[in-house]
Amino acid sequence: MKYVEQAEILKNEAIIPAVWQMKFHAPQIARTARPGQFVNVHYDGGTTFLRRPFGIVDTSTEGTVTIIYRIVGTGTEELSRLHPGDVLNVEGPLGDGVFTTSPGKALLAGGGVGLAPLIFLAKRLDHPVVLVAGKTAAETFWTRFFEPYAEDIYVTTDDGSQGIKGFAVQALPAIFQEHAIDRISVCGPTVMMKTIAEAAAEADVYCEVSMEKRMACGIGVCLGCTFASKIDGRRHKVCADGPVFPAKEVF
Amino acid sequence: MNTDRLNVTFAGIPMKTPVMGASGTFGFGVEYSDFLDLSEIGAVISKGITPLPRAGNPGVRVAETPSGMLNCIGLENPGLDAFKRDILPRTKQMGTPIIVNISAGSAEEYGQLAEALDVDGVAGLEVNISCPNVKEGGIVFGTDPKAAAAVTGQVKSHTKKPVIVKLSPNVTDITVMAKAVEAAGADAVSLINTLTGMAIDIRSRRPLLGNITGGLSGPAVKPIALRMVWQTAKAVQIPILGLGGIACWQDAIEFMLAGASAVAVGAYNFVNPRAVQEIAEGMAQYCEEEGITHITDIVGALVV
Numbered sequence: 168m169k170y171v172e173q174a175e176i177l178k179n180e181a182i183i184p185a186v187w188q189m190k191f192h193a194p195q196i197a198r199t200a201r202p203g204q205f206v207n208v209h210y211d212g213g214t215t216f217l218r219r220p221f222g223i224v225d226t227s228t229e230g231t232v233t234i235i236y237r238i239v240g241t242g243t244e245e246l247s248r249l250h251p252g253d254v255l256n257v258e259g260p261l262g263d264g265v266f267t268t269s270p271g272k273a274l275l276a277g278g279g280v281g282l283a284p285l286i287f288l289a290k291r292l293d294h295p296v297v298l299v300a301g302k303t304a305a306e307t308f309w310t311r312f313f314e315p316y317a318e319d320i321y322v323t324t325d326d327g328s329q330g331i332k333g334f335a336v337q338a339l340p341a342i343f344q345e346h347a348i349d350r351i352s353v354c355g356p357t358v359m360m361k362t363i364a365e366a367a368a369e370a371d372v373y374c375e376v377s378m379e380k381r382m383a384c385g386i387g388v389c390l391g392c393t394f395a396s397k398i399d400g401r402r403h404k405v406c407a408d409g410p411v412f413p414a415k416e417v418f
Numbered sequence: 419m420n421t422d423r424l425n426v427t428f429a430g431i432p433m434k435t436p437v438m439g440a441s442g443t444f445g446f447g448v449e450y451s452d453f454l455d456l457s458e459i460g461a462v463i464s465k466g467i468t469p470l471p472r473a474g475n476p477g478v479r480v481a482e483t484p485s486g487m488l489n490c491i492g493l494e495n496p497g498l499d500a501f502k503r504d505i506l507p508r509t510k511q512m513g514t515p516i517i518v519n520i521s522a523g524s525a526e527e528y529g530q531l532a533e534a535l536d537v538d539g540v541a542g543l544e545v546n547i548s549c550p551n552v553k554e555g556g557i558v559f560g561t562d563p564k565a566a567a568a569v570t571g572q573v574k575s576h577t578k579k580p581v582i583v584k585l586s587p588n589v590t591d592i593t594v595m596a597k598a599v600e601a602a603g604a605d606a607v608s609l610i611n612t613l614t615g616m617a618i619d620i621r622s623r624r625p626l627l628g629n630i631t632g633g634l635s636g637p638a639v640k641p642i643a644l645r646m647v648w649q650t651a652k653a654v655q656i657p658i659l660g661l662g663g664i665a666c667w668q669d670a671i672e673f674m675l676a677g678a679s680a681v682a683v684g685a686y687n688f689v690n691p692r693a694v695q696e697i698a699e700g701m702a703q704y705c706e707e708e709g710i711t712h713i714t715d716i717v718g719a720l721v722v
Contacts, residue, residue: 168452169452169453170452171453171690171691171692209689215482216482216483216484216485216486216487216636216637216685216689217480217482217487217688217689218688218689242482258691381478381479381480381481382480383480383487383489383685383688384443384687384688384691385688386445386449386450386691387445387449388443388444388445388449388450388465388687388688389442389443389480389489389491389688390465390474390479390491390494391479391480391489391491392479393474393494395473402473402494402496407449
């Protein structure tokens with residue numbers, strides 16, 4: 168069931184100048200959301216036309232929903248100017264394709280704001296292993312969101328300013344050696360998801376990826392976000408059939 | 419909702435309200451079942467159906483623009499057979515009429531498609547001769563009055579269903595097109611489809627859309643759509659389904675005053691998935707406030 172809620176903003180703060188965390192009260196969405204799902208939000212007092220999709224980072228029994236967003240344009244810039252007490256129109260939870268939460272040792276790998284939905288997943292799993300990838304040490308603040316849930320956290324930075332120097336995929340050999348990983352859930356830049364998916368296939372480990380594509384409706388009608396399955400060519404909608412897909416469907 | 423003042427018969431199709439979900443923005447209707455009572459809306463106009471499945475255009479397909487959006491989906495759809503086999507049985511359960519939007523590569527193909535859809539569960543056909551995002555079919559027929567009439571004639575001679583022809587605004591004089599399809603037997607016209615537009619990323623110097631150009635919709639196009647409905651209403655006798663940028667009940671009333679017998683909500687469904695129902699409720703309230711016995715009383719009631 169999808170809902171539209173008039174959600175009062177409870178918190179809206181910068182984590183770093185370009186990345187913000189917002190918590191709002193949307194009890195119907197909070198009650199039913201599953202890891203991997205997203206909300207499509209609109210501020211009726213803003214200047215933008217379409218809703219903006221954000222992965223769900225956390226929910227609470229008090230009916231709150233948390234998102235983390237990067238300021239990339241007018242819509243997100245306007246979101247960052249809202250204050251507690253302002254009301255956001257929130258549609259969700261959206262997406263039938265969600266992360267796997269069955270038993271087993273999961274590796275959650277993410278880069279940039281793609282780490283946001285993995286926080287929600289980490290909370291629902293039994294001590295997953297986490298891989299945080301960033302360009303520099305300034306973008307590895309994400310580790311603190313995973314600390315309460317993770318068995319182990321690995322960090323890679325492109326410039327080596329923190330953790331392993333290199334791209335996310337370069338941490339996999341060490342992780343595979345130190346942990347018996349049953350599956351990998353990835354969300355991040357396309358190249359990161361693709362390289363990890365390939366390494367996972369080589370190691371014969373199941374891999375799923377959370378896709379991001381430009382979309383208008385978020386409910387499977389505008390067809391802005393579709394792609395052809397690499398397995399059978401069938402058309403999938405990122406918003407409605409995903410956003411999480413087996414990596415073999417995508418790469 | 420008390421819809422006594424709103425029930426209409428548009429192009430021979432009885433509807434509870436004169437407010438429909440526009441093609442390409444409403445899926446097949448069933449996608450909206452969480453948000454509204456489908457049996458309480460006017461009608462669903464389906465995503466465009468073509469004889470064979472279509473994958474649509476590659477690259478980025480949607481972009482926000484001031485007060486609206488551009489799209490270049492390119493008629494992605496499951497094709498006629500999958501529509502009849504997988505979708506039609508579900509839409510029959512909605513309790514609301516479904517008008518099937520059709521698109522094809524030649525007048526003869528339009529006729530074949532119409533014949534294949536002359537089946538139980540289809541309330542009517544909307545003939546798309548105005549899609550700006552595909553090379554063949556679509557707008558090729560929508561900018562030439564002779565071709566538009568030929569398509570209309572083929573469809574009419576292959577179906578007993580009401581036929582609504584959807585007109586393109588990307589023409590010099592939309593009334594020429596409206597008159598051509600009226601003469602060819604169209605039961606109604608719907609207007610407008612999207613206006614061809616584009617947007618550019620100034621840093622990468624690339625177009626925002628994969629198809630370079632796309633169709634503009636949303637509140638940005640409303641004044642143009644309204645003007646074209648008004649002009650067309652003076653030029654033809656057949657009823658008009660007015661659409662283009664409708665985002666609230668006041669917009670819908672404007673279209674009806676300009677001469678539309680019914681309206682459709684398009685891009686705004688993406689913003690408010692309850693729009694089709696909320697707009698009808700607002701129209702009912704307007705009738706009550708203005709002492710209007712029935713919504714049809716305001717069709718073309720513009721005072722000039």
